[in-house]
Amino acid sequence: NLVASAIVVAAIWKEQLIQRSARREADAGKRADLQQRRFETICESTYDAIFEADSGGCITWASGQLITKLGYSHHQVLGRRQLHFVAPHRRRTLISETGASDSKDVEYCVETQILDSRGRARWVRLSGGTFTDAKGVVKWVSAIRDIDVEMANIERMFERSRLESLGTVCGGLAHDFNNLLTVIGIYGELVQEPEIREGILQSQRQAADVTAGLLTFARKQEFRDQLINVQEFICAAKGMIERLVPANVDCRWKIRCPEASVNVDPSQLQQVLINLVNNANHAMSAGGSLVISAEIKTLSRTESAVHGLDAGDYVSLQVIDTGCGMKPETTIRAIEPFFTTKPRGQGTGLGLATAHGVATRAHGTLIITSEWRVGTAIEVLLPKQLSIVESSSTELPTSGAETLDGIVNRRILLIDDRESLAEALERSLRRVGARVTTRGTAEEAWDEVRENSAFDLIITDIALPGESGIELIQRVRSRHPEMKAILISGHQQDDLSVVTKHPEITRFLPKPFGVNDLLAAARQLLAFEPAVH
Incomplete structure (x- = not known):
């Protein structure tokens, strides 16, 4: 009986x-299932992607x-x-960066490009x-995070920095060219043969327009609005525009x-106009x-x-092409700075943004009408002005009593560190x-x-070695408050407060300028004052 009881107890136990x-195994299984479901839920809800590979x-x-x-x-x-989804031009680099060709354990964190569907x-x-x-068994596990927007922002930042650097270079080049163009213009006006003189001066004006474009790109030129006949x-x-067209x-x-x-x-x-035509060409x-x-x-x-806009008459300037056109989502973003659909290196995304900025600054607007695979029409609306009001001309003839009036026997101090420009200016004034x-x-x-x-x-360039021309004028006027001065410069962002504070005794001449411009400014300042002897 005791043995039987012991057997029963042992069996029950x-x-x-x-x-x-x-029960413990079942509980552990449930916990494992719960953890597995929690893990899967977390992985599925994450914004990133997680891969496991053999x-x-x-x-x-x-x-x-x-x-x-x-x-x-x-x-x-x-x-x-995994490599199937990597952009082809990035695969070799990715393999070398992740050590995917090695059999040893590796860890990596790299930036690459993958292809969407x-x-x-x-x-x-x-x-x-x-x-x-x-x-x-050796396996690979990878977490993938989308950084496309982040990289685009970085690329825009680098592009902006590149443009700023390029702008600085363009500004410096334009300043140097303006100095040379001033010399060319001054000597050109001394040529006696009318046809040759006009040919030189016309080329000088065209070159001046090019440097003005460089300064505009460099954002170192002030806007000089004026009434123009469209x-x-x-x-x-x-x-010039037709030379841009293929x-x-x-x-x-029309x-x-x-x-x-x-x-x-x-x-x-x-x-x-250049930007719109270039866009059409592309x-x-x-x-x-x-x-x-x-x-x-x-x-x-x-x-x-x-x-x-205000109701009324506008000048409508349109550039219409029969090119590839734009999709609606592209049209909406077309005037955004740095937005471009052109391949890398073929556009900055500033063309339409610049055009829109110029139009809105002139109290107009830019309108884009485009149909995919049909063509695009870009319209610039600018308020129509009543007429061109001719301002009183300050330009003087190169010879005659009017030119000499107010300048003959005047003592002029000329300061410029560029010998060729100083010589040209001196010769013109002495004539x-x-x-x-x-x-x-x-x-x-x-x-x-x-x-x-x-x-x-005093006629002085603003940019001088050491002390600037503006500082010189301020120092001179501390001793001679009524000293008259003409400031000349190839830069358009110089501090000209000395001009605005004393407009009656100060003039500013932007380079390039001609002899007549210089003589007109001098006469305005000297005409009613007796000469110093």
Whole structure:
């Protein structure tokens, strides 16, 4: 009986142990299932993507919202090699950066490009490495984060920095060219043969327009709005614009506004026209038709309200092409700075943004009408002005009593460190009877003023070695408050407060300028003052 009882108790105890062990296993299974579901939920809800691959690089498990964002389903991903999704031009680099060709354990965190379902490359940050599972099998695990927007912002930052650096270079080049063009213009005006003189001066003016464009790009030129006749302006620019148009593009002009004038900076309007034509050329790489038109357009209150303008007459400048056109989503963003659909290196995304900025600054607007695979029409609306008001001319003839009036026997102190420019200016002033003393630095000029204060006028470049021309004028006026001065400069962003504070005794001449410009400024300052003897 005792043995039998012991056997029964042992059997019951064993059964209880089995049941208890089964419950523990079941609980552990439930906990494991719960952890597995929690892990899967976390992986599926994460914005990134997580991949597991075998030693050959084939994906055995994948999760994360980025997979769907890239346009793939999980079934399209499983079973494929990881490198299949990497942009072809990045594969070799990725292999070397991750050590994927080595058998040893590796860890990595690299930036690369992968292809979405439409074949478009997107920047991602790939981090992970290899691990060995419980069965001793080597596997790859990778976390992928979308950094396409981040890389685009970095690229824009570098592009902006590049443009700023290029702008600095362009500004410096333009300043140097303006000095040379001033010399060319001054000597050109001394040529006696009319045809030769006009040819030199016309070329000088065209070169000056080029340097003005460089300064505009460098943002080192002030806007100089003026009333211009649109038809005359476009006709003058026609030859230059047609040289931009490829041979396989038929260019037609429809200019129907002979009396229309607008108030805008001419160099800016020219840049707008160039930008629009260049955009049209890029859209018609296989050839097509280009129409450039200008006409008067009257906007009603309803029409003007749509564009945020005042009702009235506007000059409508249009550039219409039969190129590839733009999709609606592209049209919406077309005027955003740095937005471009052109291949890398073929555009900055500033063309339409600049055109829009010029139009809005002139109280107008820019309108884009485009149809994909049909063509694009860009319209610039500028308020029509009543007429061109001719300002009283300050330009003087190169010879005669009027030129000599106010300048003959005047003592002028000329300061410029560029010998060729100083010599040209001195020769021009002496030809009309002025007595000129030339110095190369502000310090030399200051010594001259201290030793001999009998000067009627100081003409100085702003950019001088050491002390600037503005600082020199301020120092001279501390001793001679009424000293008259003409400041000259090839830069357009110099501090000209000395001019605005004393406009009655100060003039500013931007380079390049001609002899007549210089003599006119000098006469304005000297005409009513007796000469110093």
